Amino acid sequence: MRPVRVGLLGLGTVGCGTVDVLRRNREEIIRRAGRAIEPVAAAVRDPARPRSCPVDGLRLTTRPEEVVADPAVDIVVELIGGLEPARSLVLAAIERGRHVVTANKALIAHHGNEIFAAAHERGVMVAFEAAVAGGIPVIKAVREGLAGNCLRQVAGIINGTCNYILTAMREEGAEFEAVLAEAQRLGYAEADPSFDIDGIDAAHKLTILGSLAFGIPLQYERVHVEGIRGVSRADVAFAAELGYRIKHLGIARRTGRGVELRVHPTLVPARELIASVDGVMNAVLVEGDAVGTTLFYGAGAGADPTASAVVADLVDVTRALTADPGNRVPHLAFQPDALADLAVVPMAEVESRYYLRMQVEDRPGVLAEIARILGEEGISIEAVLQKEPAAGAADVPLIMLTHRVREGQVERALTRMRGLACMRAGICRIRLESFE
Template sequence: MQTINIGLFGFGTVGSGLAEALCSQHERILRRSGLSLKLTKIAARSLSSLPPQLAGVELVKDADALINDPSIHIFVELIGGIEPARTCILKAIAAGKHVVTANKALLSQHGKELFAAAAAKGVEVGFEGSVGGGIPLIKALKEGLAANKLLAVMGILNGTANYILTRMTEERLPFAEALREAQRLGFAEADPTYDVEGIDTAHKLAILMTIAYGMNISPQQIATEGISTIEPVDIEFAREFGCRIKLLAVSRDIGGAVEARVHPTMVPTAHLLASISGANNAVEFCGDLTGSIILSGAGAGRLPTGSAVAADVIDIARNIAAGAVGRVPALSYLPEQIVDRPIAPLSALSCPFYLRITALDKPGVLAKIAAILSGHGISIESVIQKGRRENEPVAVVILTHTAKEEAVAAALREIDSLDTVAAPTVRIRMLGEE
């Protein structure tokens, strides 16, 4: 029986989940792989001791104690952030160690450098835990869909935002209150910006797009909007229209270019993504051979993400034992086949729109708004105004037929400049451009 030694850098939520998975499932992993996966050292500066079940594991303060230990085969980085994670991973690769990480921010911004270094050294980098928590999204793209041309990737990739929108929908809570609840339960950080403004989702979409299309892309190239402007009134109108609002990551291969966007979206309740609630994630892949496939489940958490990291450790250990390191390229495509591709500007998007205009309740206001929309070639499907408060602002909701993003943006600049419009118009794209 071969033993594969593992060094773990970071013992927070995911690190402790990985340690539990490797310990509690040791016999099962042995039966499945014929390998003994042994967690030998953990580097964590803030800890003075480890739990009793890790009695045989050495606690060290510095990642160099793992990197410089020739007996460790796999270096697992679970501290998050850019530095010192990037430097430590590069040092581990240079030392000939295989690497496993769940660091989506690092991979989305510096993945090209890390994967190139690993390929040059002949070691593997596993990163299943970086997107979708316990859902095997990376493996599905890299291997399960390898024969397909990926036509689209779309999904809910941030559990915090989805939890907030779920609470706003089911309990009619305002955004701020739903956010406070998410923070109290540990779903949201003290500074929730990355989650609620779509930045975390953009990092994850960049990783998925690289694998799906064999392309170089950074999060900065992805048009990104968050959910902080969504109000209960928008949730209620969505309900009336038979929709739910979700923060979606959307990418489509449209031939000459690839779409890349993250934004709140009205999703028809008949669509499976509309039913994903709480902190769960779900992603729809569309292949030219398979059609649509949706994977869903726990998108974060100690044991689900720990399970994903453990799966990478097992895969790499199997490849070491079989002499098959590098059998599957890290990004599915051969490194020389990963190329730059044009990103379609958001202004070129065509889809139906939900517009909530805060306008004074005066005669002729709606006619002016309709004329502006018409002047930009935007056709109105329906208009709803609830309540009347003479000479006071009320919500006027307009659903458009399919319209160009560029035209809608220009029309809203004109509408919001009217002296009868009291606040910036809320615009939510509707799933329906396909």
């Protein structure tokens, strides 16, 4: 089947990320979507500007209308941001029967009602997973995965710049201005940061989440918006002393009096999961009457994470264009004839770090005997914890953490160690993994 052809409006950070992901994961995407998805054209402001992605095979133009009108383009991906000309271009694409994928939260929050009506009328698809919380598929979760619930609330850390600043204020005990300057230097905040730190970006996303949760029209102008300029180092410290962390949250909540739509700094109990979401990461908590409280965590911005959401939308549209409705998504994610028979690694070949707990005789030389065996099996030790013997006891617990090693090596070492005269009981071995 011929590839689905994509025209991009904008080839900046996210545009280049999208081209990169589409090319890098081309085979994986064919296995999932049943056909290739190919970027074929892109509208840019300056064709001569160096890009972070290869542009070979892409028709570059300075006129976005050309991409929209290009009969070779099946799906238009709008990544120029802002309200105009994004709105006019998206409406023109719809008018010409193109499907549209966009990452533009401002556009959806302000003009979504108009855009969706036009798409409905013209019978084309408009997808916008990347508009909220970057790579986290939270629009899909709320719209489909939790569709059986009466939702009570959505509360999200949905602006990475604010979360980065508040996290750094806590960890470094620094004032807002100092951290903002640092964030700007690191590229986590714009030169003009007001869109982020005054809460406008979060309010766009909350507008969308509120509509998805409660089935109300998009109404950005009704969201109460506060940013984080008023939060001082003292507040962050006092909150910590009282057992709280300050997070910039967007909250959409159903109450007996109506729907609350608000964006503001918020104290959250430090023990709650959402309070542990730090740095530039995003998280959205969704509470439903059946499911209870769920939380969706991930990167909310950046070239690749945002591209992850854009490409997921492209796969969604492609699947809808390609498959019969009932088999839109393959049962096991990949097309049945594209299943791979990757080898399953035997456990002895698996690499991990290890926690080893032994009960050993309390005499000089014991640690050396054990360390020698580990060394001979090529296992290096990262940490040792040896406790005082209990009163009157002749043996002590000895705990070791190893560096990364193959399980087979550990098993050989354990067999030898079990034979040592100093061993007073079985050896407990638990694997150790880190995911960040």
